Amino acid sequence: MPETEPLLSVRDLTVEFPTRHGPVRAVDGLSFDVPRGRTLGIVGESGSGKSVTSLAVMGLHTGARVAGSIRLDGRELVGLPERELNRLRGRRMAMIFQDPLSSLHPYYTVGEQIAEHHRVHFGSRRAVARRLAVEALAEVGIPEPARRAGEYPHQFSGGMRQRVMIATALVCEPELLIADEPTTALDVTVQAQILELIARVQEERGLAVVMITHDLGVVARVAHEVLVMYGGRAAERAPVDGLFGAPAHPYTRGLLDSLPRLDDRDDAPLRAIPGSPPSLLSPAPGCAFAPRCPRPALGTDEDRARCEGERPPLAGPAAHPAACHFPAYGGVAS
Amino acid sequence: MSSTTPLLSVRDLTMTFPGRGPRAARVRAVDGVSFDIAAGETLGLVGESGCGKSTTGRMIVRLLEPTSGTVTYDGRDISRLPQRALKPLRRELQMVFQDPHSSLNPRRTVARTISDPLLVHGSSAADARRRAAELMDLVGLIPEHLDRHPHEFSGGQAQRIGIARALATGPRLVVADEPVSALDVSVQAQIVNLMERLQAELGLAYLFVAHDLSVVKRVCDRVAVMYLGRIVEIGPKDRVYDDPAHPYTRALLSAVPLPDPAAERARERIVLRGDPPSPAAPPSGCTFHPRCPKAQDVCRTEPPLLRITAAGEAREVACHFPETGPVPGDGAGGPGSVRS
Known part of the structure; x- marks a missing residue:
């Protein structure tokens, strides 16, 4: 932990929704910090748990069971009575959504x-x-x-x-602003204006910002640090340059490789990730990305059994941990 | 293109919708759009919401009746044909929609969805089913899943079904309206690759309607940029993307966030003021002038015509003061970076 306490500190956050088929774990053991004056980008696809995470921080997770710790400026929010939460919402933390209307x-x-x-x-x-x-x-x-x-x-x-x-x-x-896909419903020229506005007020007020998005371009533009989520868990966390320059998790690498890019010269077919994002109803025992990952097939039978049977913890360098049994640090393809 | 007849030729296509309320102005959603698509070619049609790109696509397949203008398919004007006479043409002109799940009937099996167009056009039930299985295989689905319902498929798989349905009758032109924008990022590339492979194998022409400039750059041969119902720039992909001439195209390209933090920091961005105006009350002259960084007096009064800017130029632009050169700071990292 750095010398100053981060404004928002989330530890082992788990959010479960009761359903007819038993509890569905939308967020599973998530931890992250956001210091004042910094932007954390949370990237993920549908069902990754990124929006549920933001709702849990705001205490807006109606009907869900929340476990773990969410501290705002040292104060625990999990288990706080609704009245107290109401006082914090708005005054110390605020949220904007995709659809303003x-x-x-x-x-x-x-x-x-x-x-x-x-x-x-x-x-x-x-x-x-x-x-x-x-x-x-x-x-x-x-x-x-x-x-x-x-x-x-x-x-x-x-x-x-x-x-x-x-x-x-x-x-x-407020000191914390959570922005959940704030520009997804907007045209690209208007998106540029809104991203500029958020960056300006952040700088002027020293806000901590959590930017939730599916768009890696938006993250590259605004975030200082990035958390990549997959299947309700953290896949990788890194400073923005480290994440884009040397993605350690095969999912992050796969996403970056599959994007058509404006600054691309190459007209070869896109390197698509096979399959679809996982269903939270029947989580796999091992790594959630294993069924789509190129790595298991490259290794020994023992390697494959690990990917498919053993859930990888978020581990590795403190500044750039990844939840992968075979992370590709240093830009080396796994 | 000039030597042979284009597969599709659109001239002065206009669509006016009645405004709401008794005295409301009519809304000119599409205003004099013209372009050609050659056989086997992809034309990208880009622009922001409300620019008329989807309306244009729908007029071409006659889901909407154009107010005026012509749509010539294979040498024949189809814009005034009665619906009955359109039936044989529907084999050749098909459409793929944005939201794969809402464009599939949830109560029908995939077999029925894909074979329906074949039955309509006179195939026997057995032939239609056999062909549906072939199409499943062609689009990368498992033919044994023919008797499943749409909810049993993911978004990407459902879009493959939508593509299979469009291909059932062996079309030569497919209008694809935002075919990947409702899909997860990791699935979009699969569908882009599928559409490119099908084009190569079947010789399809696409009108690819989308707001995502990166996806359009990947798939198209030529591109048309629309603003408030009009084409403001059209030409070969390399000309429009590498040397955009219209200030709107330049602003659009410079606004797209690149998945590269270093490039983002180095970039000089043209940030437009305001929002696109309502097509119910378009500005005078060049409709882009209130947001244009280069607007002058003539722009407020004279609508610019779509024209080439130099002899031998393949790209046309509708601007009184077209620009040249790549967008500053794009890609290579230009001088005077503006990082906000």
Whole structure:
């Protein structure tokens, strides 16, 4: 652990949902830290557990059983009563989602909604909250903020709505911002604006940011550190340059190899990963990636039995651990 | 291309939708789009949401009736044919949709989904089933799974079924509308490779409609960039990607995040102001002018025509002040990096 305590510290987080067919473990033994002023990118595909992780941190995991530890500035959040969690949500940590329209109330003006958020958390007077709402809209780059505060969500474009969400998240001056696929529903030119905005407010306010995305390009642009998730578990964690420069886990390497790239000269067929992401209903006893991984077939029978029968722990260098029995450190293909 | 007749030729294609409400303006979703596709060729059609790219694709297969303009397939104008007369053409013109699961009937077996187009076109039940099994194999599925239902397949497998259905009647042109954008990243490459292999084996032509510029670069021979219902730039892939002439194309390319942190830091990005305007109230002149970093007076009044910028140039651009050279800082890492 570095000399200063990270703002967010997650240890052995496990999230289970009860179903008719028994509990489904959506997140399994996940650990990570996010210091102030840094961005952690969490990358994964559908069912990887990345969104469930963010909901668990926010205490929004309705109906799920959460085990492990989530500490915000040293304070344990797991098991905290709802009332206390409510005070922390918004005030110290805030979240923005993929679809801003479903997070905004259609009957209230955006100014009212942002002001309401502040009034609930700080008991501020109407006029004060209203002024802060207009300031927040100005900070996120909405032109004519005083006039637009009086408009309704449907009068805003998709990109402007996401700015409104960010303004709502920022008005209580949180220290942690969780952004769950914040640009996935937006066009690429608008995505660039929103990513720039998040980076700017992070720098100005020294926010800790968790950026959840399926897009490795977004991660490369905004993250300082990256956590790759697969089948509810951490596959690999590394500083952004290390992850892209020398991916240790065959899944990460496979993803990078399979991406069509704008800066590619090569027109050979893409190196696709066979198969599909795993189902959480029937988790494999060994490595979740083993059925799609090229490595087991390359090794001895004993190697293969290990990949298929023994779940690899997240291990290796502290700065760049990988959950693989045969990690490819140093950029050597496994 | 110029010497032979193109397989598909689209001229001045326009689609106007009635606005909502009694006094609402009509929305011109597609406004005078023209392009050709040669046999065996892939044309990529890119643009952001609401630019009219999907509407264009749907007019070509006549899922939508164009307001005006012509669609000439194999030398014959099909844009005004009555639905009955379209039936033989549907063998040749097929479509693949974005969401594989919602475009498959959940209550039908795969065998039925794939063989239905064959039965419609007069095959016997036994022949249709045999052909469905062949198609399963062709698209990389297990023919023994013919009697399963869509929910038993993953997203990538379901998209393979959608492709098999499109190929059942032996089409020459497939309109693929965002065929990989609903799939997991690790599965997208499988479908891209499958579509490329099928093209090589069957000599298919594709109209590949997508918002993902990286995927389109991989699959297409030529590319058309749409903005607010119009094509703003069209030409061979290398010309458009390596030397984009329209300021919108340049901004679009520079906005795509590269999966490479060093390249991202070194890049100079053109960040456009604002959002694309509504097609119900398009700006005057060049519709891109309110967001264009280079706009001048003439751009506010005169709509630019799609034209070549030099003799022998294969790429056309609709801009009064077209640019040249690669997008600054792209790939190689340009000077004056703007890292925000």
